Amino acid sequence: MSRRALRLFPSRIWKSRRVEKSMRRVLPRSLLGRSLLIVFIPLLVTQAISLELFYGNFLKVVSRRLSDSVSSEIVLSLNALERLHKQSDKEWFVEQARDHLQLVETWHAGAKLRRIGFNHVLGPMDEDLAHALESAIDHPFFVNWRSDPHTVKISIQLSDGVLEVEAPRKRLDMGQIWLFVAWALGSSLLLFIIASLFMRNQVRAIRRLAHAAEQFGLGRDIGPIKPEGAQEVRKASVAFNRMQDRIFRFVSQRTGVLAGVSHDLRTPLTRIRLSLAMMPRTGVVKAEDLRGDVDDMIGDVVEMEHMIDSYLAFARGEGAETPLMVEFAPFVEDVVAAARRAGARVRAVSVQKGLHVMIRPDAVRRALTNLLDNARRHGGAITITARSVAEGACILVDDDGPGISPERREAVFRAFESGRGGGTGLGLTISRDIVRAHGGEMELDVSPSGGLRVRILLP
Structure with missing residues (x-):
């Protein structure tokens, strides 16, 4: 980057920030106003582009075609009148043009034009008609737009007179734009x-x-x-x-x-x-x-x-530990090994192969340790099962102890309610707190072996 560019760089940043501040002052502050602006601006731009590209071009093309049609019929009339020399023949042709071409033609023998060009500017309609007449005929002409609001009077100077043609405006006008x-x-x-x-x-x-x-x-x-x-x-x-x-x-x-x-x-x-x-x-x-x-x-x-x-x-149940993707089989084996050293009798461990769960390892280890400790103190043999379900990972901890009656299952999750067997009464409370911190849920049920089943669902 050159030195001049380096000198200009801060000024460009200042100008861009100034423009940004100006835009913020103009733009609405509410979400509704900005949303309506997002809808309105593309709608307005789309309509403007469609009017210009489609209707503008369409108007020009159709206007040229209508003007060419009228000018070609006038050229036909001129050619016919130049070929016909008798006055009666010219009058006959004028009547035919009035009936079949919707052109009111009047022949003025020996007359002369006083003006040439056109006397009113309506836009592309009169300009297209003037260009079509200039390219189609070699005679002087005057287009009068003001004589009648429903017709256009075209006067053409010929060698022996003036041909006056009144064309309906509806043949040249496309309607109200x-x-x-x-x-x-x-x-x-x-x-x-x-x-x-x-x-x-x-x-x-x-x-x-x-x-x-x-x-x-x-x-x-x-x-x-x-x-x-x-x-x-x-x-x-x-x-x-x-x-x-x-x-x-x-x-x-x-x-x-x-x-x-x-x-x-x-x-x-x-x-x-x-x-x-x-x-x-x-x-x-x-x-x-x-x-x-x-x-x-x-x-x-x-x-x-x-x-x-x-x-x-x-x-510390919910903690600030970072969640990690953990392979669940070796994780459960470590928890079971620690529980066995503490005196727990784990009969079977069944973990689905390849099961990975996004958890906080220390917190979940604390929750499972509390559950195994409760099963050790209140029950006998423990069975752990973990498998994948539609909602996430399902963990089952079963024992063959006395279990918990249905009316007390919700109460034991309250602090100090489950401390009658020698514990502090916070084990189940801490475990469910940790599971819910992971977005899961923990429930109590009857184990197939007759004791208590703890069902944990982790998303």
Whole structure:
């Protein structure tokens, strides 16, 4: 790039930005206005091009052909009159031209023309007639457009007189061009109004979605919005409703878990406070006398640490881990191997060959580990099955334990509800939270072996 180009480069950028700012001031700011502008400008350009290319050329061609037709008939009349020398023969031919050629011809013997050319400019019609007469005849002529609004009077100077021809204007005129223009513009305006009504309905759905998102951002629960409008807008509305439901569920779960943790921490804290209050304040105290109280307080502290660790694991359920495409068979084998080391009795593992799933590996590993740990504590033999379905990947975890009654299956997903068997009560809550964070769902059912079946669907 030359030095001059380098010097001009910033000024060009400034000018382009200035033009862009000017365009922004002129263009409408709303989506409806811009959409209507996108519809109106191509419609207007298309009509203008069609009028110029089609109707303009059509008008010129037809006008030339009509003028050539009239001029050729006039030439025929001139040739005939020059051949006929008797006055009676000329009058006979004039009558024949009036009847068959729709030309009113009058012969003025010995007359002379006073003007030559034409006295009115209508556009291509009179110009085409003048050009056709100039190219067809060699005699002087005058075209009078003002004598009669319905006819055109053409006077031709011959050697022995003047031939006056009155031709109907309808033989030269194509009709009112403004009628066609009005029809084209009217139809375009009608189509534009119809498009505006449809576009307004589409924009109304987008406005409603934007209003719902704004209200939701302000913390106001307006409930799910009704999907309306185009398919893309409907999908956006459905996605917004799902996002709203997930956020509400996320907040309620976190609030419930926090309330449960704060409630459960009061018990060990109360016991620690009671033990500290019962310790002697004065005198010599033997270590043997305090050993039991110290052990109890240590046990309470361990219990509190376990609760806090469980809550932190639950809080990390959705995490910021990057999703990866994972081959599921070796992934499940790793989870099963870890569960067997922890004491789980996994009877069978069946994973469809070549099954790949887009997941957050650590989060899904935590969810499956919680399920296997629950099956180990409540059941006996465990069976894991994973296969591809139409909705995505389906994972089944079956055990032969006591199972869960149908009326309690939804309740055990709440925090601290499933902690009666020695756990913290957050395992199933964390697992379903992770699955839903992947856009899937987890359900409980009866296992074929008589225990509990956990069905996980990952998209």
